[in-house]
Amino acid sequence: MxxxxxxxxxxxxxxxxxxxxxxxxxxxxxxLEGLEAVRKRPAMYIGDIGSRGLHHLVYEVIDNSIDESLAGYCDNIEVFIHPDNSITVSDNGRGIPTDLHEKEKRSALEVVMTVLHAGGKFDKGSYKVSGGLHGVGVSCVNALSSMLKVTVCREGKVFEQEYSIGKPLYPVREAGTTGKTGTTVHFKPDTSIFTNDIYDLEILSSRLRELAFLNKGIRLSITDEREADENGNHPHFSFYSENGLRDFIEYLDGMREKLMPEPIYIEGEKNDIPVEISMQYNTSFSENIHSYVNNINTHEGGTHLAGFRRALTRTLKAYADKSGMLAKLKFDINGDDFREGLTAIISVKVQEPQFEGQTKTKLGNNEVMGAVDTLVSELLNYYLEEHPKEARTIVNKVILAATARHAARKARELVQRKNVLSGSGLPGKLSDCSERDPELCEIYLVEGDSAGGTAKQGRDRRFQAILPLRGKILNVEKAMQHKIFDSEEIKNIYTALGVSVGTEDDSKALNLSKLRYHKVVIMTDADVDGSHIATLILTFFFRYMRELIENGYVYIATPPLYLIRKGNNERYCWSEEEREATVAEFSGTGKESNVHIQRYKGLGEMNAEQLWLTTMNPEFRTLRQVTIENGTEADRIFSMLMGDEVPPRREFIEKNAKYAKIDA
Known part of the structure; x- marks a missing residue:
């Protein structure tokens, strides 16, 4: 069914x-007739009805334009965010066909816009490969928009049609003549469907940048008409890549120290499957591999990633054995060692991709594994033979990784021996909850013993656990794996959560089968140090417990910034705007001096009752769920913020300084 x-x-x-x-x-x-099913269960088609689903609408329209570019008919795509948060996507492709659809007895344009699973992507003569939702993308956008207008320039004429919640307002009509070709879609998401209707320029820009790298030779631009500078100019970003994945790897690895002058670049076709790979080793200790199928980020990997890993391990191992560099090593090397300090991007184009899950995060086509494996083995072997200096550098990095992994295994095994559900195996600082169902339990990672003590007094002991963390935890971005497992605070996090790490195939894989809490809440002070500690914890989760984030288990607590009092009236405020409005309300016609403003710089400044009421009580608190909107961009930002390179970090701080507020 x-x-x-x-x-x-x-x-x-x-x-x-x-x-x-x-x-x-x-x-x-x-x-459910026509597009009613989409409106009835929107999350089934676009993932969710929050921010991610909202932005997904834009991606689906852009995907149609990208499909035109993959077919060789489009090289320019423009996106506009209008003042009312509606979106326009315009391309210079062939334009959606407007002639009569023989079976449906109406314009093909109307069929594409209003019928699920209708589109040219099913005809291999129209599109060799495509992304999107396989024919449901643009019709889903139509169904979930209060207003949508499509304008097509084709065969010297301009055609148009408008819709409301997926229903045509009139038949496709001619609206003039033109010498151009292309499709323009203007839509406004239905606010009765989405919980958030405000588009984020940064999120959309990151996706356009990613698409430009993945599709060399295409220009993508975005203009935000909601803002303007003193000259009336709107924020505008344009993305274009001449070298594709080679430029992408340089962008991602810009904050890391490289071990080779140029990335390794692999491009070819096996069994009618185009494969493009760019990879580079650096001095870091993390593996950062990003995989794509038809421009879709398959963050759970799949057969293309398995083929790459298999070929990488086999080819490098054969070269290392042949070179004699492993002769003195007293223990075996495994696949992890060949990927430590590796940044790689794998992009394949598949005619009929089979994805696991509705949102397509894992590729299942078995034939892709062999194609990637064969191509990588051949071309990587050529590279190693032709670049002996770089080859030896890579092997030396692998040996260093193997040595560190051998030391880390002992530290990890020590952590996991303590990681049992009995109270005696839990960290001494952990104040556990009485509930044992993980779905009902939450743990607060609290900055400092003082705030931890307050949180312990204020919590609901039935389902809330408290783990105080002493100071700043280890910066895992610059630490070898065995140092991470030597860290007392990180060992306490592993043990308290009940997770185990490491399998035969992947020493960093996380096993969540015994996870003790389905809400892991980071709670730090609302100052610079608190933000730094939260970033350190998030870096650790992203690099070593990413599965927690991907499963939606990680949250950030939001303590108030101010307590405003006047007489018997008091109100907590979480922003400067709330503070100003409350002060104005409390002041009335009187003097502001009658209003007392308390600025909370630390959790310890609140008593247990205040902390519970504002930050921990499920009825009133605000928790911000941590999600990964764009894995490649998140990888780059963590490297920039927590790595060794100072100039990019300084540039980031200067660029974003306008969003910071300094308290006297």
Whole structure:
């Protein structure tokens, strides 16, 4: 049974009492016509109805334009964010066909915009490869928009049609003549569907930059009409890459110290599968491999990643053995050692990709593994033979990684021997909760013993656990793995959470089967040191416990910045705007001096009751869930913020200094 049919039946079945006698009959079955299924279960098609789903609408429209570029008909894509948070995406492709669709007896443009699974992507003569949602993308955008207008320039004419929540307002009509070709889609997301309707320029810009790297020779630009400088100019960013993945790897690794002058570049085609790979070793201790299929970031990997890893390990191992550089090593080398300090981008184009999951995060095509494996083995072997100096540098890095891993294994095993559910195996500083169902439990990682003590007094002991952390934890971005497991604070986090790390295939893989809490809340002071500590913890989670973030288990607490008092009236404020509004309200026509403003710079300045009321009580608190919107950009930012290179960090701080506020 298809997912669509299952959802349609579920939507109509209710509690089985539709006919009044408790029987489940044909009367209970509700058939969702056209795009109604999308509006009934939007998250099933776009992931969620929050910020991620909102931005996904833009990606789906852009994907259609990218498909035109992959077919060789488009080299310019423009995106506009309008003042009302509507979006326009315009390209110079061929334009969606507007002639009569023989089966549907209406314009092909209307069919594409209003019928699920309709599009040229199913005809291999139209598109060799494509991304998007395989024919449901642009129609989903239409269904979830209060207004959408599509304008097509094709065959010397301009055609247009408008829709409201997916329904055409009039048949496709001619609207003039033109010498151009292309498609322009202007839409406004339906605010009755989405919990957030404000577009983030940074999120959209990051995706356009990524697409420019993945599709060399295409220009993508974005203009934000919601803001303007003193000259009336709107923020505008344009992205273009002549060298594709080679430029991408330089961008991602710009904050790391390289071990070779140029990235290794692999490009070719095996079994009608185009493969493009760029890779570079650096002095870091983390593995950063990003994989794509038809421009879709497959953050869970799949067969293309498995083929790359297999070929990399086998080819480098053979070269290292042949060179005699491993002769004095007293223990075996494994796959992890060949990937430490490696940044790589793998991009494949597959005619009929099979993805696991609705949001396509893992590739399942078995034939892709062999194609990537064969190509990488051949071309990497050529590179090693032709670049002996770089080859020896890589092997020396592998030997260093193996030596460190051997030392780390003992430290890791020590952590995991303590990692049991009995109280005696838990960290001494942990104040655990009485509940044992992980779905109902949450743990607060609190900055300092003082704030930890307050949190212990203020918490609900049934489901809230407290783990105080002493000072700043280790910066894992600049530490070898065995140093990480030697860190007392990090050992306490592993042990308290109940997770184990390391498998035979991947020494950094995280096992969440015994995770003791499904909410891990970072709670630090609202000052510079507190922000630094939170960033250190997030860096550790991103590099070594990323599965926690991907499963939606990591949160950041939001303590108030101010307590405003006047007489018996008091109110907590979480922003400068709230503070100003509250002071103005409390002051009235009187003097501001009558209003007392308390600035909370640390959690310890609140008593247990205040901390519970504002920051820990599920009825009133605000928790910010940590998500990964763009894995490659997150990788780059963590490297910049926590790595050794100072100039990029200084540039980032100067660029974002306008968002900071300094308290006297």
């Amino acid at each position: 298809s997912e669509l049919n299952k959802e349609a039946i579920a939507a109509g079945s209710g509690n089985g009492n539709g006919n009044g006698n408790g029987n489940y009959t044909a009367e209970n079955i509700q058939v």
